[in-house]
Amino acid sequence: MAAILKVIVAGFATFVEEFLEEESVQEEEDVLEEFLPLFYANNLLSEWRKAVRIEGYAETVPNYNLSEFRSHFRISVDTFEQLVVELGNCPELPTGTQHGGREPISVEKHLLITLWFLGNQESIKSISDRFNVTKSSVFTCVNRVCKALKNNITGQVIVVFKNSDFYQTVNDKFQDDSYLLGDSTYTLETWMITPFKDHGNLTPQHPRFNFIHSSTRMVIERAFSFLKERFRRLKYLDMLRIQDIPTVIIAACTLHNVCLDSGDQWEDFMGDIEEEVNGFENILTPGCHAVAKRNELMQNYC
Secondary structure, three states: OHHHHHHHHHHHHHHHHHHHHHOOOOOHHHHHHHHHHHHHHOOOHHHOOOOOOOOOHHHHHHHOOHHHHHHHHOOOHHHHHHHHHHHHOOOOOOOOOOOOOOOOOOHHHHHHHHHHHHHOOOOHHHHHHHHOOOHHHHHHHHHHHHHHHHHHOHHHHOOOHHHOHHHHOHHHHOOOOOOEEOOOOOOOOOOEEOOOOOOOOOOOHHHHHHHHHHHHOHHHHHHHHHHHHHOHHHHOOOOOOHHHHHHHHHHHHHHHHHHHHOOOOOHHHOOOOOOOOOOOOOOOOOOHHHHHHHHHHHHHHO
């Protein structure tokens, strides 16, 4: 009976270890505190298998020159230091000693891990090895920093169009021949001109109008491309928790805008800019005045 119990305890301890290394998005101390007696019972705590990781990498980062730091972490040292100060005041990041006596991961390391995650397509396992933390800690750091950015800094540098004062008075700002250009995700309005949708009934004028419309709109398309060149994780955001994706995207946009506001430009990350392709379409029916205005523009320019 004792032998069977020992096997069960050992098996369960192995499960918890794998859980911590592979799946958990919480600090490993939370699980250890609950299941610690099982590890002591089988004398496994002292024999905990340690992953092979790079020790001291985060501590060597200050030795990077300015260009190397910016190339690796996608922002300048000055912007990084500014963000460390702001994030240090955010409740999402821990301060003081955690339960069990372990020192918390510093704000600087939280931010370095998050910037590396956003700036590369590197696997979570590789990031955990690089920064000498568990994979669960990588998830935790990214989650904390992204939430802190969204909750405390986003409102300072990002304005949601439909929540802005501009949107509330947009009809007064765009009269007669003035208007904005938007892609097919927007509703056609007298002040928001969108391309024609191809339902099989387009005349030769319609594709010409759409081409001119798209060419003019390339400025904003390139802006999104610059964002994705700086934070390359956005090119393919593979995350199990769908609900976390908007927070990561908003955090990346917030960081990008903080960089722009600080004069930390994007020229170094231009690379091969790809045209944005938006596959979403607005299905709302436009008003007759908006349809008439777009048709008039097509007649005048095509």
